[in-house]
Amino acid sequence: MIQNNLNRIFFFLLICVVLASCEDVVSVELAPSRPQLVIDAFIANQNAPQVIRLTTTNPYFNTAVPPVQGAEVVVENLTQNRRFVFADTRQNGEYRWQPAGNERLGNLGDNFRLTVTYQGQVYTASSILNRTTKVDSITYEFRERPNFGDNKEGYYAQFYGSDLPGQDDFYWIRAYKNGKPITKPTLINYAFNAVRGGSGAGSDGFIFIPPIRTRITDPQDPYQEGDEVRVEIWSINRPTYLFLEQAENQINNSGLFARPLENTRTNIISPANSSLPALGWFCVSEVSSFKQKIVPKKR
Secondary structure (H helix, E strand, O other): OHHHHHHHHHHHHHHHHHHHHOOOOOOOOOOOOOOOEEEEEEEEOOOOOEEEEEEEOOOOOOOOOOEOOOOEEEEEEOOOOEEEEEEOOOOOOEEEEOOOOOOOOOOOOOEEEEEEEEOOEEEEEEEEOEOOOOEEEEEEEEEOOOOOOOOOOEEEEEEEEEOOOOOOOEEEEEEEEOOEEOOOHHHOEEEEOOEOOHHHHHOOOOEOOOOOOOOOOOOOOOEOOOOEEEEEEEEEOHHHHHHHHHHHHHHOOOOOOOOOOOOOOOOOEOOOOOOOOEEEEEEEEOEEEEEEEOOOOOO
8 A cells, every 4th residue: 555655656756757847948039019108197186296107118028117208298278278287307207297285287077188299299188077976985894714715814895985966977996005006907996877887877876886896905905903995086988987998808808718909098199100109098087085994893
């Protein structure tokens, strides 16, 4: 019996050695691609510094994203005939606008235009400032032994709020843990009225449904006692909603039934026959915010 077990172990080790010896390093040669300008211009109508990030694309296996310096970045409120200059004061590709006093970008319904001038080429985009809704409350519960996947023990939070009635509204929900945004690709959170997907037209004025409410907790890093949960609801429009939907699908696209890749949406208009075409998105949002500290209930 012992000899049989030893034979099995030896045979298993032999198979492992053979399989390991069959491994080859494969170098993938990719044709060089033309770089593109990337404009990340989601800004909020808040009395706080706003940032527009400019980078360029890189070859597939390069992880570093080159920042773009030396550009001119201007946001105009066309409704009020006001002009806001974003400056790269830190020389890192992050172009900032600092409000003076109680200054904000504008009012609901105002039209905005973004203009980026770089290497003699002019890129433009437009956005309307839409309304947003409010978070009514944030609740949480402690889960000692989550019963699926690799979820961790901790406090799992969800927020409550309702879509504004009377018209189709689109929202981007962003969650923060102790002031740091939760940016996990699987937790990208957006809503059409009170739901996700094409059925949003039938949910006007409804309470947000799961999983929208519950996507403010990272199951691999849930909240702990003393943590602060903050939820923001950004107003967006239908094209921006579709952009976020596509971004989520592309980032999480994997497995046996993965969809074919497609060109990424952009509302940035590049010059005709530009040597550096642009990707990215411009959106000016009204933002509501609510925060809650995790405090265990007394027994």
